[in-house]
Amino acid sequence: MKITKTKKELQGILSGKSVGFVPTMGALHDGHLDLVRASKAHGLYTAVSIFVNPAQFNDSIDFEKYPVNHERDLTRLCEVDCDVVIIPTVDEVYPNGMKQMEYRHDFGSIALDYEGAYRLGHFEGVGRVVHTLFDMVKPQVAFFGEKDYQQLAVVKKLVEITGQDIEIVGVPTKREKSGLAMSSRNERLSPDQMKKAVKIYESLKWTKEVFLEISNEEILATIKDRFREDSEWSLEYFDLIDPKSFKPIGFSKPSNIRAVIAAKLGEIRLLDNLKIV
């Protein structure tokens, strides 16, 4: 496995190859490795970037505490046969600063609610870095986890806006045995919080079970009440949405629905979603 810090060296390594790209912020777990496995299964020369993108954090504590462990990440990537890893510096990614206009995109209504509303500037930062990394890597296919379902929609919109000829593949969320969605932020949970965190997946699963039996209003009210039972939890949003528009379905029961949820457990923000019907 090759490792580089520079765009120039990376482009030399990738020249003439059909590339599958997995952008990450490091602190890799088995969910990330699934993205690499998916790229390898497509028969692609697989490049992974490890870059904690300052432009997408609206919370400085979350940025400062974001787990970094390159040695462990590289060992894991080697184990799944990754071909090349780029670990660039902030200057390598943003040589002209983080505010360059050509990397600023308006993703319209799909980016306004949920993560867009709770993490102001987040999708602008994600769009900026993903566009820049796509320019750097020039992949044929790029792989993103479905855990960040709204991000996946934003990235699909990004390639539509920029005209970059890249296929975007969403890979199903990898879960712990308990059902908790794998996330780099889980590393910051205490053993007790790890147990409590299962509430997120249980809420989604329960919603799927009762969706056709009770009203949407009752589902939303029940979930909100359940999170109020424990003061360590602070529910940011739970909603039933149309996954194409990222708008709430209200009282209706259409045939393609996803439930989306974000909640803080102590200081740690957890995020998940599930296809309901």
Ligand code: PAF
């Ligand atoms: O999902 C992530 O880890 C990040 O948002 C991404 C796509 C690597 C951009 O920094």
